[in-house]
Amino acid sequence: MKIAVSGKGGVGKTTVAATLAKLLAASHKNVYAVDADPDACLAAAVGIPEEQIRNLKPLVDMKELVDQKSAGGGAFFSLNPDVDDILKEYSIPLGNIRFLRMGGIKQGGSACYCRENSFLNALMGGVLWDKESAVILDMGAGIEHLTRGTAQSVDIMLVVIEPSKNSVNTAKLVKQLAADLGIKKIKFIGNKIRNEKERDFIQKHFEPDEILGFIPFDDDIWESSMESGPAVELGGDLFRSMKEIHEKLLQEVDG
C-alpha cells in the first residue's frame, strides 16, 4: 500500500503521516515512512533524536548506486530485491517502521529539488516495495510536488485540511492535480476541528464519501510543540481519530 499525505502548509500533514505510520506498523509487516519535504520533520515528529536525523543519508544518494547497477535505465527497480537490505543504509529504524528522507540540505542558491523528486517518483513507481509493506510519503507543503508528479504512483492521496478557506482551496487544487496524475483515490482529513461549525464548513465543501475522518483540535499537541520529543504520542484524541481513519483507509485500499 502506497500513501501520500498532502495539503497546505501548517495543516498537520506531518502529524497525520507520523501517526498513520505508527498505526500501519500494526497492520503491515514493514512501514517505510518517507519525508518528501526538503524542510524535513517527519522523523522528529516521532521523537527520533536530531543528531541521528542529521546523519541520515537522503534517498537521492542512492541514485548513483542505481545508475551504476542499471547503467542509467530503470532495470534496478524491477529486480524486486530485499528492500529492507538495500534501504538499511538510508533509513532510521523504529520497530518495524523505517524513516527515510527524499533529499538532504543544500547550500543556499545551489539547486532546486527536481532531481530528488524525480528519483523518488522513479523509486515509488518501481516494484521495489513488496505487498506486505506500506509506504507513506509526507509531501512538501503546497502544490509543486503535484505539478512535478512525485507521488503519481501512490494508491491513495490523503489531503489534510484545517477549517480555513485557504486550506480548502489548496485541497481542491490538490484533488484536481492528483486526478491529472491519474491517482484514483483522493480522500480528505479534517484536522484541528474545534466545533460543529468548523466540521460543517469542511463538510460543505466535499462529498461525504470523500472525507475519511475528522481530528479534533488538540491543545496538548500545540503545547508540546515547543519541546523535543514524540509529539504524536501525546494526543489521545489524535490517536483515537486516526485509528478510525486508519481502518477506513485499509477498507478503501483493499476494497
Place this chain on the structure above:
Amino acid sequence: MKIAVSGKGGVGKTTVAATLAKLLAASHKNVYAVDADPDACLAAAVGIPEEQIRNLKPLVDMKELVDQKSAGGGAFFSLNPDVDDILKEYSIPLGNIRFLRMGGIKQGGSACYCRENSFLNALMGGVLWDKESAVILDMGAGIEHLTRGTAQSVDIMLVVIEPSKNSVNTAKLVKQLAADLGIKKIKFIGNKIRNEKERDFIQKHFEPDEILGFIPFDDDIWESSMESGPAVELGGDLFRSMKEIHEKLLQEVDG
C-alpha cells in the same frame, strides 16, 4: 526596498506580508506585492475577489516579452522603464499596491516551478524597481526557494516563526541559507504568541537584535479564516504589532 517573507508552512507568512504591504503603502509611492508561492493566496488575504485573482497573468508570462526585447539577454532589465506601465497587465491594483503572482497553475505532472523562480530572481535583480517603491515577496513554505536563490537580491529577509520547535528549526535553516545567498539582513518575527512562555521560547533561540517583533495570537483571524474577505483587516492586535515592525523595518533598511 526589497523584502522577502519566509518561514515554515502555516506560520503566517501571507498574513504578515499582506499586512506589511498595506503599511508600506503609506510609506512608499508604490508597493509591489508578489506572491512567490505556486499555491498562491496573498491577493485573497487582502480581500481581492477570487474571480479577479483567477484571471491574473503570472509574471513568468512576461518572460517571452523580455526574451523578445532583449534577445535572451538581461538588457531589458537595465532600461529602467516605467515599471508600473509594464506591470499593469500582470497585476491587480488596490490603492497604490499592486498584487502580482510568480507563476500560474499547471497541470499535475507537467512541470516544476524552476522557470518561474529563475525569472523572478532575474526580475528582482534588475533595476526595474525604482527607489521610491517597495517590493514584498511572499515566498513558498519551506526552504526550496532558498536553495534556488529566488530572493537573493532582497535587502532584507523576514522569517516568520510560531512558538514551535519545527518552525524555529526551519527559521535557523532559512537564516543559514539566506547567509549563503549573501542576503545581509535576516530578521525574525514571532507570530501567534499567546503568553510569556511562548515569547521566551522564541527569544531563547535568537539574539535580541535579530527579532523585529512579536504578534499576539488572534482568535478573530482564526475565526475569520473560514470566510472570504480581507482577513488582515480584522486583526486589531495584528495591525498594532505590525505597525511597530514596519517602523523597525524602515530603520533597518534605511539605517
